[in-house]
Amino acid sequence: MRNSKPHAGNSFDFYKKVLKSKRDKDLKIFLAPYADDIEKLYKIYDDNFDSDSLALLKSRGFSENECTNLKELYKYSAKAFVDLRTELTTTENGREVHCQYCTLSITNTFDHFVPQEEFAEFTIHPRNLHCCCSQCNSKKSNFWRDNDKTLFLNLYKDILPEDQYLFATIKVDDKAVTVEFKLENNTSIDTDLFALIETHYNKMGLFERFIEVSDGVISRFLSDLKAFDEPILSVNSLKVVKKQIESERNAMGRNYWQSILKLALLECKDFMNLLNF
Numbered sequence: 001m002r003n004s005k006p007h008a009g010n011s012f013d014f015y016k017k018v019l020k021s022k023r024d025k026d027l028k029i030f031l032a033p034y035a036d037d038i039e040k041l042y043k044i045y046d047d048n049f050d051s052d053s054l055a056l057l058k059s060r061g062f063s064e065n066e067c068t069n070l071k072e073l074y075k076y077s078a079k080a081f082v083d084l085r086t087e088l089t090t091t092e093n094g095r096e097v098h099c100q101y102c103t104l105s106i107t108n109t110f111d112h113f114v115p116q117e118e119f120a121e122f123t124i125h126p127r128n129l130h131c132c133c134s135q136c137n138s139k140k141s142n143f144w145r146d147n148d149k150t151l152f153l154n155l156y157k158d159i160l161p162e163d164q165y166l167f168a169t170i171k172v173d174d175k176a177v178t179v180e181f182k183l184e185n186n187t188s189i190d191t192d193l194f195a196l197i198e199t200h201y202n203k204m205g206l207f208e209r210f211i212e213v214s215d216g217v218i219s220r221f222l223s224d225l226k227a228f229d230e231p232i233l234s235v236n237s238l239k240v241v242k243k244q245i246e247s248e249r250n251a252m253g254r255n256y257w258q259s260i261l262k263l264a265l266l267e268c269k270d271f272m273n274l275l276n277f
């Protein structure tokens with residue numbers, strides 16, 4: 001899980017660009033008189049975004065027909081959105097293809113951080129759009145805030161701690177390896193941020209989703225370790241393995257679940273004894 005940079009350009013310019021690119025003349029005629037209103041609303045969104053208070057946004061309350069027309073502006077495959085995706089997923093290390101809400105799946109949709117069902121006016125606000133996978137998008141749904149607090153990480157704004165907060169516990173029964181994940185704040189991570197990380201992991205069902213695919217990670221890791229052909233891993237081999245994990249953590253985030261799992265496996269004597277079989 002890593003932070004990403006929001007759209008660098010002016011938000012309302014993006015709105016105008018999308019509206020201009022639409023072929024539907026009736027939609028353009030319908031939305032033309034709303035331009036000033038939308039520009040003001042976009043400014044409010046940007047102010048709340050800058051002051052970390054998106055959870056305090058109040059819906060403008062457009063009619064059902066107005067909402068339908070505003071939502072018509074969004075089309076995942078349209079050029080403006082393809083360009084936006086390219087911008088948002090391009091990092092100094094190349095394209096980031098993984099959904100950062102889960103780091104499990106490839107991104108194939110946009111999450112509207114502030115849901116379009118409640119805020120049709122922000123359907124195409126570029127800072128409201130987050131590249132993600134469809135599973136995370138449906139888990140997030142429209143329930144995104146509670147008591148003026150957001151329930152999901154906004155990876156443009158909520159800066160992830162460098163410290164470890166995800167931990168894995170390994171159990172080996174005969175040759176069957178199982179894992180449990182938990183979150184712990186052992187290093188004074190800001191309590192509000194840690195609480196947000198907890199609600200994000202819980203509501204996205206991340207522990208269950210990690211466990212569903214952890215068997216594959218564990219067996220691949222065991223066969224990588226067996227490739228050293230040493231019943232007890234030498235100091236040098238261990239150094240190589242830890243270097244690989246470190247590089248994975250730099251690329252995928254300090255709390256990347258696969259790296260945390262592998263580090264816990266290295267620490268588990270019963271697991272390391274499996275190298276003898």
Ligand SMILES: [Zn+2]
Pocket residue numbers: 099100101102103104105132133134135136137
């Ligand atoms: Zn996801």
